[in-house]
Amino acid sequence: MEEKPDENHRRQICNSCDRPNPICLCHVIPTDPIPTNTEIIILHHPHESRHKLNTTPLLTKSLRNVTTIPTRRLRRRHISSAGEPSASSSPPTIYLFPSSPSSPAVTISEFKSLNLVNHREISHSSPLRLIVFDATWKHAKEMVKASEEVLREAGAVRVCLDTGIDASVSGGTIYDSELVLRKEPFGGCVTTAEAVARCLGAIEPDGEEIERKLISVLKEMVRLQSKFLKPMKPRPKLLKKGLQKPLEQEE
Template sequence: MCGNCERPIAACLCHIIPIPPMTTTTTKLMIIHHPHESHHKLNTARLLTKSLRHVTTHLSRKLLPSHVTNQSPSPSPTTTIYLFPPSPGSPAVSLSELKESINLQGDNRNLLLIVFDATWKHAKEMVKASEGVLEGLGAIRVCLDVDESLKGGSIYDDELVLRKEPYKGCVSTLEAVARCLRVVEDEGEEIERVLIGVLREMVRLQAGFLKPVKPRSKLLKKSKQNELQ
């Protein structure tokens, strides 16, 4: 294992991870890392912690008040946002509307971005369990464009062949953060480009170890087999 990127030597990403890590001038990133997701070999939150400064990670099933109060000593964020799709009773601001909804000018350039890193099922549970703390922070829910009527991978589905998302438009934690930073950071386009480059390289290396899957013929139930006979 590589001691720096914590990946197998054959799939080491040190050649693509930015050194030193990139600095965000506006945003502090907080990752609430579900215990189950922390064991997944293709988890992308680790790549964020290696690629960006101002990132804190908490292994937890929900956001706790202590996670916010224990932030590193610095000016308190004037605005808190969290990434998650809208739901009945919980509308969300789209990325395209985000800059119009928050003021990041002058002295108000401190933003706390919270992401829940988990499977979609667990992430929904985590957000629901965190609602009290999020409301106390006045956190704004921010969403990407997700169409639950379509099945498919992420917006990078031509390359991300390793972890299938439940709906067309769903993305990994790293992708979601990269797209958000593109909007809120002065150098957002460059930050997004570098982060997506790291992710694409991880996918390229991992894909080299995939074994071809032979299509399996669909098996019929015995009752259907009898009908055909």
């Protein structure tokens, strides 16, 4: 007869931050969620929500004005309400995603200096809506493409971080940076928590302080998590079958 596992040996979860006790973050998560002028909407891909190292929960517990929506695409109902019948009466909207040849983006610094969204001038303290896509790089691109019509109707401006992304450079790992939790696909890719922190740092009146607090939570999450993760050796890239023979003949 098999013995039932001892309940005392089961992993205990913190009731406040919903993380296992050994990597609890209650000591760094703000006691009172940080208020922002910016309304933050995070579109949370269903697959990403099941990932243990997802950083969106850090934002929902640290910020007051943030909404997480489990979905694969932005829909009109996600950004409209009875009090906002049209795009002209809704808050100026930006969405955070890297630039592409077909859809160029302005950097956060450029956006801050222009102070213009939807042809309306905004001040540093004006309400703003920030849309973020939380998913793997592949899924995020699919989500943005599926959301383009609604984003266009909302007059949303595409913005990106000043650092940019370099697809020719492999991304970092948890052992290369105090902010990177897992292997990133390209150089310049960051977690959702860091992306939002950097963005708020530029557009909020108290942006530097907000950014500092969010980054400190992320740093602590990485520090604690790194104790339980084993380094992964890079897998060798395999050539396609059609390319293997010519290489062998050259040898």
